[in-house]
Amino acid sequence: MLNSVRRRVLVLSVFLPSLALSSCSLVGDDDPEDTASDKKVVLVTHESFVLPDELVAEFEQESGYDLVIKAAGDAGALTNKLVLTKDDPTGDAVFGIDNTFASRALDEGVLQKTDAERASGAGEYDLEGDGADYLVPVDTGDVCMNIDTTAFETQGGLRPPETLEDLTEPEYRDLLVLPGATTSSPGLAFLLTTIAAFGDDWPSYWEKLLDNGAEVTQGWSDAYEAQFTQGGGGGDRPIVLSYDSSPAFTVDESGEFSTTKALLDTCFQQVEYAGVLAGADNPEGATALIEFLETTEVQEALPEAMYVFPVDADAKLPDDWAEFAVRPTDPWTVDPAEIAANRDEWLTEWSDIVSR
Amino acid sequence: MRRLLTLAGLALLPVLVLGVFFVLPVGGMLGQGLWPDGRFDPGSVLEVLGRDRTHRVVWFTVWSAGLATVASVLLGMPAAYALHRLDFPGRRAIRAALLVPFVLPTVVVGVAFRQLFDATGAVPIIAGLAFFNVAVVIRAVGASWESLDARPAEAAAALGASPRQVFVTVTLPALRPAIVSAASVVFLFCATSFGVVLTLGGLRYSSVETEIYYLTTQLLDLPAAAALSIVQLVAITALLAIAARLRAVPDAGLARQVTRPRRPRIEDAPQLAATAVLLLLVAAPVSALVVGSLRVDDAWSLGHYRDLGHTATDALVTSLRTAVDATWMSLLLGGLVSLVVTRRSRTRTERRARGILDALFMLPLGVSAVTLGFGFLITLDQPPLDLRDSPLLVPIAQALVALPLVVRTLAPVLSSIDDRQRQAAASLGAGPLRVLATVDLPVVWKPLLAAAGFAFAVSLGEFGATSFLARDEHPTLPVVIFQLIGRPGADNYGMALAASVVLAATTALVMLAVERLRVPSVGAF
Numbered sequence: 001m002l003n004s005v006r007r008r009v010l011v012l013s014v015f016l017p018s019l020a021l022s023s024c025s026l027v028g029d030d031d032p033e034d035t036a037s038d039k040k041v042v043l044v045t046h047e048s049f050v051l052p053d054e055l056v057a058e059f060e061q062e063s064g065y066d067l068v069i070k071a072a073g074d075a076g077a078l079t080n081k082l083v084l085t086k087d088d089p090t091g092d093a094v095f096g097i098d099n100t101f102a103s104r105a106l107d108e109g110v111l112q113k114t115d116a117e118r119a120s121g122a123g124e125y126d127l128e129g130d131g132a133d134y135l136v137p138v139d140t141g142d143v144c145m146n147i148d149t150t151a152f153e154t155q156g157g158l159r160p161p162e163t164l165e166d167l168t169e170p171e172y173r174d175l176l177v178l179p180g181a182t183t184s185s186p187g188l189a190f191l192l193t194t195i196a197a198f199g200d201d202w203p204s205y206w207e208k209l210l211d212n213g214a215e216v217t218q219g220w221s222d223a224y225e226a227q228f229t230q231g232g233g234g235g236d237r238p239i240v241l242s243y244d245s246s247p248a249f250t251v252d253e254s255g256e257f258s259t260t261k262a263l264l265d266t267c268f269q270q271v272e273y274a275g276v277l278a279g280a281d282n283p284e285g286a287t288a289l290i291e292f293l294e295t296t297e298v299q300e301a302l303p304e305a306m307y308v309f310p311v312d313a314d315a316k317l318p319d320d321w322a323e324f325a326v327r328p329t330d331p332w333t334v335d336p337a338e339i340a341a342n343r344d345e346w347l348t349e350w351s352d353i354v355s356r
Numbered sequence: 357m358r359r360l361l362t363l364a365g366l367a368l369l370p371v372l373v374l375g376v377f378f379v380l381p382v383g384g385m386l387g388q389g390l391w392p393d394g395r396f397d398p399g400s401v402l403e404v405l406g407r408d409r410t411h412r413v414v415w416f417t418v419w420s421a422g423l424a425t426v427a428s429v430l431l432g433m434p435a436a437y438a439l440h441r442l443d444f445p446g447r448r449a450i451r452a453a454l455l456v457p458f459v460l461p462t463v464v465v466g467v468a469f470r471q472l473f474d475a476t477g478a479v480p481i482i483a484g485l486a487f488f489n490v491a492v493v494i495r496a497v498g499a500s501w502e503s504l505d506a507r508p509a510e511a512a513a514a515l516g517a518s519p520r521q522v523f524v525t526v527t528l529p530a531l532r533p534a535i536v537s538a539a540s541v542v543f544l545f546c547a548t549s550f551g552v553v554l555t556l557g558g559l560r561y562s563s564v565e566t567e568i569y570y571l572t573t574q575l576l577d578l579p580a581a582a583a584l585s586i587v588q589l590v591a592i593t594a595l596l597a598i599a600a601r602l603r604a605v606p607d608a609g610l611a612r613q614v615t616r617p618r619r620p621r622i623e624d625a626p627q628l629a630a631t632a633v634l635l636l637l638v639a640a641p642v643s644a645l646v647v648g649s650l651r652v653d654d655a656w657s658l659g660h661y662r663d664l665g666h667t668a669t670d671a672l673v674t675s676l677r678t679a680v681d682a683t684w685m686s687l688l689l690g691g692l693v694s695l696v697v698t699r700r701s702r703t704r705t706e707r708r709a710r711g712i713l714d715a716l717f718m719l720p721l722g723v724s725a726v727t728l729g730f731g732f733l734i735t736l737d738q739p740p741l742d743l744r745d746s747p748l749l750v751p752i753a754q755a756l757v758a759l760p761l762v763v764r765t766l767a768p769v770l771s772s773i774d775d776r777q778r779q780a781a782a783s784l785g786a787g788p789l790r791v792l793a794t795v796d797l798p799v800v801w802k803p804l805l806a807a808a809g810f811a812f813a814v815s816l817g818e819f820g821a822t823s824f825l826a827r828d829e830h831p832t833l834p835v836v837i838f839q840l841i842g843r844p845g846a847d848n849y850g851m852a853l854a855a856s857v858v859l860a861a862t863t864a865l866v867m868l869a870v871e872r873l874r875v876p877s878v879g880a881f
Contacts, residue, residue, distance in 0.1 A: 047835070048842065070745075072825060077573040077726070084388075084576075084730055088737050090744065104576075180559040182570045216559040221841045225849050226467045226555075232648070232841075232849025233467035242844065249845030253653065307843055344575050351570075352409070354559050 041065045041285030042091035044277070046078045049096060050305045051298070059292045065285045075101055075185050075272075082110040082277070089277040093286035095138060095293065099127070099271045100188055103340030106131050111275040112283065116290040119299055121313025125271045127336060135273035138293050139308035142244040142267040142331050143189035145176075148229040150259050151238035161239065163265050164197055167209060174213035177227040178241035182351050183218045185270070190241050191350055192339065193268040196332035206353050216354050230260050245307055248318075248325040258324040267328040272308065360706070362788070367696045367713060370689040376741060377752050378720050381731025382585070388734070389582020397579075404583035410567075414587060417563040420478065420553065421546035424485035428542045429535065431486060431637075432493025434630035440498035442624060443617035450635065451498075452867035454491045455809060456860045457638060459817030460645070461837050464856055466555040468641030484556040485549060487637060489542045495810065496541070496765050499803040500534035501527075502617075503769060519623060533771070536603035537764040540595060544721040544760070548588075564588055568724040585727050592722035596715040603768070642860065649853035653846075660854035663847065667836060668855050672862065675816055675832040681751035682758060682815035683808055689755065690762025690807065693717050695796075697763070698770040717763055720756040728753065729825055749825050750832075754818045758811035765807040769800050809870045813863055833859050 041063075043049075049071045060067055070091055073081065079101040082094060086108060097105050105111060106127075111134040118136055125137035145167070152160040161172055181191035194202045210216075215237065217223045224242055227235035230250050244267060247258040274293055276286040292298060299310035303321050310317075317325070390398055404410055439451050457465070465487070469480050504527070512522045528535075548565045562570075564584050571581040620628060652659040697714040701707035720728075732753075736743040743749065773796060781791045819834040831839070833855060840852035 048839070050839070073573065073729075080573055080576045081730065081733060085733050085737070090733065182574055183559065183566070218555055218559065219842070222466060222555055224844060225841055226470065232846055232853070233470075235467075235470075246844040249843075249848075344577070347574060351559075351562075355412075355562060 039064065039066055040068060041093065041282050041289050042068045042070060043289060044078070044082065044089070044091035044094045045069065045071045046073060046075050046096040047071050048074075048306060052301055052305055055298055055301060058297075059289065063285070063288045063292070065282075065288065067289065079105050079110075083108045086110045086278060089279050092277060092280040092282045093274060093289050094277055095272070095274040097135065097273050097275065098185065099269075099273075099336050100185070100192065100339050100343070102127055102131060102135055102273060103336045104343075105275075106134060107340060110278055111135065112278045112280070114276045114287055114290065116274075116276075116287045117294065119294040119296070119310070119312035119315075122294065122311040124313075125311050127273075129337075131336070135275045136290050136294065137271050137311045138274050139302050139306065140269065140271045140311055141308040142262075142269050142328055143186045143193070143241065144244050144262040144264065144267040144328065146228075146240050146242040146246050146260050146262050148238035148259060149261050151229050160261075162263055164194065164205070167214070167239070167266075168205070168212050170212070172212065172239065174215075175237055176209070176213070176239040177215040177217060177223045177235070177237040179220045179223045180216045180218060180351075180354065182347050184220055186220055186241055186243070187216075188347075189268040189270055190266075191346065192334045193266060193332045195346065196268070196334050203349060203353055206350065210354065243307070244327050245303070245309065245321065245325040248320040248323075251320055251324055262326060262328075264326065264328040267331040269328075269331040269333055271311070363696050363699065366692050370693050370717065371713075373689060373752070374717065374720075374756070376736075376743075377732075377749075378723075378728070378756055380741075381728055381735045382723055383731075384735035385578070385727045385731040386582045386585060389578040389580075389585075392579060400579035401583040401586070404580040405587070410584070410587075413562050413564055413567045413584075414591075416561055417547050417565075418591075420481055420485070420561070420563070421543050423478075424482045424489065424546040425539050425543040427482055427486040428489045428493050428546075429539050431630070431634050432490045432497065432538070433535075434627040435490070435634050436494045436498040436501055438620075438624065438627045438631040439494060440502045441617055442620045442628075444620055447617075448868060448871050449864075450631075451494070452864045452871060453642075454494055454635075454638060455813045455867050456642060456864055457488050458491060458813040459834070459859050459863045460641070461819075461834065461841065461852070461856055462552050462555040464645055464841075464853065465552075465641050468644040469556055478561075480556045481553055481561065483637075484552045485546045487641070488549070488552060489545050490634065490638075492542050492545070492761070492810075493535075493538045495806045496538035496761075496768075497531060497534045499765060499806045500531055500768055500772075502802060503772075503799060504530055533603040533768040536599050537768050540599040540718070541721065541760055541764050543595065544592065544718070547591075548722060548724065565724050569726050572724075572726050572730060581727065585723065588722050588724070589719065592719060593715065596718055600711055600714065645853055645860070646857055649850060649857045652850060660847070660850035661858075663851050664854055664858075668833070668858055671831055671833040671836040671855075672858060674830045675834070675859070676862070678751050678754065678832060679812050679815035681748075682754035682818075683811040685751060685755035686758040686762050686811040687804070687808055690717075690759050690766060690811075691804075693759070693763050694766035694770050695792075698767050700775045714763070714767070718760045721760045725753075732825065750822055751815070753825060754815040754822070755811070757818060758814040761810045761814065762807040765803050765810065766800055769803045770796060773799055805870050809867050812866055812870070816859065816863055816866075 049069065051069075056067055056069075059065075068091075072078075075096055075098050078094070078096050082089070082105060089110070094111070113133045114136065116136050122137045125140055126132040127135055145161075147160050149160065152158055158171060161167055161169070166172065167176055178190060179187040181187040191202075194205050198205045215223075215227060217227065220242070224240050224246075225231040226233040227237050228240035228242075229235055229238045231240070242262075244262045244264075247260045247262055250260045251258045274290045276283050276290070280286050294312070296312060296315055299312035299315040302308055302310050303318050309325075309327070390396060390401060392400070435454070439447050439454075465484065469484055469487075508530070509522050509526045512526050513519075517525065547563070549563075553561055553563050553566065564587065568581050568584050568588075571577045571584070649660055650656055650658070693713065697710045699710075701710055732744050732749060735741070777795050778791050781795050786794065817834060819838065822832055822835065837852050837855045837859070840848050840855060
């Protein structure tokens with residue numbers, strides 16, 4: 001009898017606190033929902049979106065809106081999620097549609113026109129045609145091959161590669177690692193680079209690249225962090241697909257040089273856009289939010305927060321960026337409409353080549 | 357009649373939850389694929405099934421998951437014995453430590469495995485899958501082994517059976533339900549594991565799960581994604597039917613006497629050696645992780661932990677809260693389901709209904725997180741089910757993932773209780789709750805703890821579903837790790853390692869604490 005009482009006490013003492021703890025967590029998370037919907041603006045974005053807390057607080061104070069950020073999935077998942085929910089959008093504004101997904105978003109009608117004021121110089125990154133009425137450029141960056149300069153110096157003076165063609169040369173056998181086009185956004189950008197550079201011959205370029213021992217990984221981290229010689233995991237491949245800003249993060253202790261370098265002839269320009277969702281509950285709030293993203297203050301915070309370049313020509317870059325993040329003058333580009341028309345076919349063909 | 361109504365009442369809550377948070381969203385996504393533009397058009401779905409690529413992907417999934425399941429069972433069995441039947445210092449800590457892989461980010465593990473196996477291809481993939489899943493076998497089989505009546509084995513030994521004969525003729529048959537249960541869960545985990553295959557194998561290998569992700573998030577080819585989801589569902593149903601047959605035991609009504617773990621003897625050397633090998637396999641990536649997190653600019657330092665600061669503690673609190681929610685939800689639902697499916701059936705229809713119910717709750721393991729995540733968005737947007745922004749979604753999704761583990765851990769033990777004990781208790785005047793507390797609970801207590809540990813670890817480490825669901829400003833620790841590891845620079849990588857260590861250590865500590873909770877009267881009947 002005593003046993004059974006003690007047992008019950010024990011059981012209760014385990015379950016009651018956990019119930020209490022959890023109910024408190026549920027209540028705690030409910031807060032944002034309580035605010036009246038006209039004073040709330042909901043931003044739908046991808047998982048890489050970061051905005052410093054101070055800036056969020058500043059926006060909320062100046063505009064009077066409560067900012068709710070819904071960040072989930074990558075850029076592709078984001079766009080397709082918007083397409084699936086276009087009759088009943090999950091928010092007011094979107095950030096993170098890039099130039100490779102812009103056409104799908106426009107064709108599917110997930111956005112409404114916006115006259116949000118742009119940062120100075122942002123117009124340079126506008127989409128062609130009436131896409132510019134719907135999507136406002138917020139940041140940009142280039143996907144480029146990066147090399148470990150120290151590895152090439154110590155390797156008996158092997159000349160570092162410079163062009164796309166160099167990467168298929170036998171002296172660079174087994175040196176390249178890159179994320180795949182079907183599973184990562186830089187990977188897709190590089191596929192587009194090769195399409196821009198080689199036209200219809202791109203499949204044969206990829207065959208040569210793979211024959212030369214290129215390793216294709218799932219995501220950027222699997223390539224850069226795990227397999228690149230300058231990545232955190234201490235890999236053994238000195239050539240990797242990354243960004244033009246990456247060299248700013250591998251600056252030597254002395255602060256005088258970076259141990260990596262972007263190959264500026266291999267770059268593809270990415271631009272990320274913001275827009276107002278069709279059917280938004282609070283389009284004015286969405287416009288205010290987009291205009292806030294275009295302020296110099298936010299533009300100058302982008303490099304440190306999201307590892308991208310501002311579109312604002314007057315925004316000041318962090319010191320390491322100004323010195324080591326060298327940008328290509330003439331990156332490869334593919335027209336967004338052409339990407340939209342051919343993406344599925346290109347990706348399917350690419351993935352057949354890679355898994356062969 | 358009243359008995360049936362009670363059982364139906366018990367099943368109501370789990371069925372309702374599953375219906376709203378699984379059947380409805382997944383049905384919605386399949387509907388998008390089968391009814392493109394509102395007209396029923398299964399043609400494109402059938403076309404996808406005929407593609408060469410589909411066949412290749414399905415075949416790879418089946419054989420890699422199959423091999424990994426075999427590897428997990430072979431590695432896990434000796435360890436289950438050593439850690440649950442033998443008493444030696446540190447066995448609790450080891451048991452807790454073996455759950456750590458569950459929560460480790462795949463990229464980090466990938467780095468370590470690349471150092472262990474100097475090759476890419478199928479071997480690291482299978483080793484990796486086994487690395488992540490061997491704990492399932494150890495826990496589920498161990499829990500059953502622990503509460504196994506030792507007398508039949510002793511009797512066999514006394515009659516002159518060799519240890520091998522005892523194992524094959526007495527122990528193995530008694531453990532079969534647990535082994536089959538564990539193996540089916542491991543197979544489902546392996547077949548639907550998203551990160552491991554790609555991280556360790558590169559893009560040359562593609563599984564059904566990764567293919568659905570690609571088709572949905574990149575191509576928005578919903579008919580093709582629906583086709584593969586249907587393949588998944590059909591395959592899992594078939595697998596579950598086979599598993600149910602294999603684990604069926606004609607006479608589970610054995611008297612039980614829980615044996616205390618005993619000191620290791622010389623004849624236990626092989627099992628202990630196998631356990632040591634397994635520990636090394638698990639320890640290698642984990643220690644690489646710890647060492648990496650403590651190195652700043654080629655010197656020992658706690659710098660990465662300091663840099664993490666309150667980001668990590670905030671995220672850890674979020675993770676723990678979510679995990680507590682997910683754990684009680686999955687225990688509540690899983691407990692109810694286990695009770696309902698393990699009660700003796702009196703008619704054939706009744707038995708069949710229980711079988712279907714049992715299988716139904718395994719399905720969430722076999723469906724892609726992206727299908728579920730997108731399904732939430734398109735089906736849970738109208739009142740009264742306007743739930744897509746609910747903070748409950750993440751813990752519920754995690755609870756659904758953990759639910760099969762809970763059921764598969766509890767059900768074998770519950771079904772091995774002799775129903776006559778309950779009848780005896782009832783005839784002595786005990787009410788249904790009293791019967792539950794005095795007959796079922798003492799036996800099921802340890803498995804319940806094991807299940808709670810699983811659910812907690814699954815939730816702490818869960819990333820797939822979490823990252824698809826709308827999350828607010830409070831990310832969980834795995835999300836923070838993912839963000840850190842996705843940025844260049846040695847500091848970010850170091851911080852990601854440090855955050856992984858925090859996650860791993862928290863998991864191990866919680867597991868240790870859970871192991872210490874026990875009912876005093878266990879085995880006292």
